[in-house]
Amino acid sequence: MIARLWRSQRWWIQRVALLPVHLFLFAIAVFFLVRLIPGDPVLIIAGSDDLTADQYERIEVLLGLSGSLWHQLMVFLGRVVTLDLGRSLIDGQDVQEQIAWRLPATIEIALIAMVIAIAVTLLLCIFAMLHPHNPVARFAAFYARSAGAIPDFVLGVAGILVFYTVLGWAAAPTGRYDAGLRPAPRTTGFPFLDALLSSDTVLLSSMLAHLWLPVLVLVVGSAPTIMKVLQRSIEHAVDDEATLFRIASGVPRHVVIVSVLRRASPTMVTMCGQLFGFLLGGAVIIEQLFAIPGMGQYAVQAVGRADFLALQAFLLTVAACVLVVFLIVDLVNMTLDPRRRPGVMVEGNA
Amino acid sequence: MTTATTPPTAAPATRRRLPGSASMVPVVAPLVLLLLVAALGPLLAPYSPIDVVAAPDQPPSTQHWFGTDIYGLDVFSRVIAATRNDLVVGLVAALLATVIGVGVGLFTGTNESRGGVPGSVARGVTRGLDLFDALPQIVVGLVLLAFFGRNLLTLSVVCGLLMVPTQARVVRTEVLRVRREAYLESARLSGESERGLLLRHMLPNSTWPALENASYIFGVAVTVAAGLGFLGVGLPPPTPEWGAMIADGATAASAGRWWSSLFPCLALAVTVIAFSNLAHQYLRRR
Numbered sequence: 317m318i319a320r321l322w323r324s325q326r327w328w329i330q331r332v333a334l335l336p337v338h339l340f341l342f343a344i345a346v347f348f349l350v351r352l353i354p355g356d357p358v359l360i361i362a363g364s365d366d367l368t369a370d371q372y373e374r375i376e377v378l379l380g381l382s383g384s385l386w387h388q389l390m391v392f393l394g395r396v397v398t399l400d401l402g403r404s405l406i407d408g409q410d411v412q413e414q415i416a417w418r419l420p421a422t423i424e425i426a427l428i429a430m431v432i433a434i435a436v437t438l439l440l441c442i443f444a445m446l447h448p449h450n451p452v453a454r455f456a457a458f459y460a461r462s463a464g465a466i467p468d469f470v471l472g473v474a475g476i477l478v479f480y481t482v483l484g485w486a487a488a489p490t491g492r493y494d495a496g497l498r499p500a501p502r503t504t505g506f507p508f509l510d511a512l513l514s515s516d517t518v519l520l521s522s523m524l525a526h527l528w529l530p531v532l533v534l535v536v537g538s539a540p541t542i543m544k545v546l547q548r549s550i551e552h553a554v555d556d557e558a559t560l561f562r563i564a565s566g567v568p569r570h571v572v573i574v575s576v577l578r579r580a581s582p583t584m585v586t587m588c589g590q591l592f593g594f595l596l597g598g599a600v601i602i603e604q605l606f607a608i609p610g611m612g613q614y615a616v617q618a619v620g621r622a623d624f625l626a627l628q629a630f631l632l633t634v635a636a637c638v639l640v641v642f643l644i645v646d647l648v649n650m651t652l653d654p655r656r657r658p659g660v661m662v663e664g665n666a
Numbered sequence: 667m668t669t670a671t672t673p674p675t676a677a678p679a680t681r682r683r684l685p686g687s688a689s690m691v692p693v694v695a696p697l698v699l700l701l702l703v704a705a706l707g708p709l710l711a712p713y714s715p716i717d718v719v720a721a722p723d724q725p726p727s728t729q730h731w732f733g734t735d736i737y738g739l740d741v742f743s744r745v746i747a748a749t750r751n752d753l754v755v756g757l758v759a760a761l762l763a764t765v766i767g768v769g770v771g772l773f774t775g776t777n778e779s780r781g782g783v784p785g786s787v788a789r790g791v792t793r794g795l796d797l798f799d800a801l802p803q804i805v806v807g808l809v810l811l812a813f814f815g816r817n818l819l820t821l822s823v824v825c826g827l828l829m830v831p832t833q834a835r836v837v838r839t840e841v842l843r844v845r846r847e848a849y850l851e852s853a854r855l856s857g858e859s860e861r862g863l864l865l866r867h868m869l870p871n872s873t874w875p876a877l878e879n880a881s882y883i884f885g886v887a888v889t890v891a892a893g894l895g896f897l898g899v900g901l902p903p904p905t906p907e908w909g910a911m912i913a914d915g916a917t918a919a920s921a922g923r924w925w926s927s928l929f930p931c932l933a934l935a936v937t938v939i940a941f942s943n944l945a946h947q948y949l950r951r952r
Contacts (some may be wrong), residue, residue: 338797353813465939467889469896470931473912477919489920590800597802604897605916612897615805619812619899631809638800
């Protein structure tokens with residue numbers, strides 16, 4: 317009984333169990349990366365050469381740089397597992413507290429942009445599939461080809477110039493909401509969601525006025541990457557024998573469309589995982605441009621102060637987010653297409 | 667026997683197509699222009715790119731073709747001077763990513779299906795590169811630059827390392843395809859050593875797509891470098907660099923003074939589009 321349950325459910329349990337392994341391996345890689353930093357990190361952090369032996373030792377312990385390499389690694393992994401990422405030596409703030417405060421804000425922007433980008437892509441691609449000679453379809457193909465040609469920050473600067481300076485439609489790029497407004501009470505940690513929940517209409521409308529432009533920039537900058545992939549996989553699925561069979565056997569049009577979309581979707585889902593990484597990187601840049609407090613601002617500050625603990629934590633956090641998204645992508649794909657589950661042998665796909 | 671087993675390389679076919687093609691001019695002209703500007707940089711710039719030469723925030727005029735920025739630096743001179751820095755980053759990154767990527771791709775592609783230590787190492791490397799590639803490039807680049815110093819060399823190397831997974835994947839896919847080709851089997855049967863197989867047959871047949879891809883890598887590397895510069899974590903100021911210039915001009919742009927941001931944006935866009943066009947139209951074999 318249990319053996320059968322295990323055999324039928326193994327695919328996702330195995331995949332979920334891999335996540336901590338990946339995280340662990342990544343943490344070890346980061347550990348060695350930090351050890352490769354040229355120069356003495358203690359002296360760089362202290363900002364001066366004249367330290368007493370006592371001070372030197374104290375900073376060394378705080379950075380986890382005391383004892384043998386093996387001892388250091390164990391201390392480091394222990395800290396990562398207990399989510400104790402240390403206290404910044406520069407401003408004395410808890411690193412994990414800062415990240416817990418800033419991460420939701422960044423993820424929120426990336427997620428909103430991702431949902432809109434996916435919706436727009438789906439709509440355009442389906443329209444292009446149904447009306448391949450329509451000018452809109454041609455525009456979509458052209459737009460998809462332009463993937464990656466114009467970086468986010470260029471679009472951002474252009475957006476601010478057009479929509480804020482010239483047209484005056486967007487609010488000033490000076491944060492998440494107008495200065496002087498009080499933030500919503502923190503319930504979920506996601507600022508926009510909190511504002512929605514607090515039903516503070518003034519705050520909410522100010523947030524909308526500030527956020528639509530950065531989100532638009534991210535969507536316009538990132539949509540071509542998934543559009544290119546989806547267009548190709550839709551073309552593939554349309555030319556497929558299964559589609560021809562359905563058309564030949566006279567099933568209704570919408571059934572054909574749904575089947576095409578289902579066969580095109582795994583590629584799309586995989587691409588969405590990459591899109592999330594892409595948007596997270598984009599959000600870091602866009603935050604800087606629109607002065608939105610989030611992970612990007614934190615990282616840029618940390619670079620300026622040579623705050624290695626904060627940067628190490630930043631890298632680990634982003635990696636954890638990306639790995640979780642990849643887990644979700646894999647699970648969704650295995651659900652959509654059982655041939656992708658491990659241990660499933662498929663003809664011609666061994 | 668040797669002639670029979672020598673693989674037909676794609677290079678001659680492509681070389682034949684290069685001259686005399688009408689579509690050549692729009693693809694190559696911007697590239698030549700960019701390389702010229704990068705090479706002649708200091709000769710073309712009318713002012714010093716790193717010194718204050720005029721009053722700040724002046725609109726484009728006959729003296730300052732692209733205007734001056736918030737500090738009073740000449741935008742035209744800086745755009746010209748930055749070309750060299752950005753192109754160097756792109757070239758070094760593309761070279762580095764291609765060389766390492768070809769090595770890694772050959773190794774993983776040939777060893778992946780083997781048992782024992784090489785097989786597991788190869789599978790581990792492939793998996794590791796996938797994970798590395800999944801991270802936002804700008805985030806990894808930012809942390810690496812902060813750790814290893816902000817100068818032209820680290821910036822180029824970091825941008826190159828970020829693109830290694832892409833190149834390695836391209837080569838690996840190609841190796842997996844080439845492995846099944848008949849000429850490889852006949853070379854093996856004719857007594858070619860493993861090393862000879864790898865160097866004389868695998869290498870020339872599986873690296874062409876990576877070489878095509880190199881110009882795409884170039885564009886991405888320049889974009890990443892400019893993104894890091896934009897965040898203020900790239901080359902330290904006042905080194906001219908397009909990304910940093912766009913960031914400097916962004917505040918001015920939101921006040922309506924568009925010029926100090928627009929021109930570096932245009933330079934960046936021309937570069938990226940020129941090199942990705944090269945990848946798309948020129949080196950395409952199929």
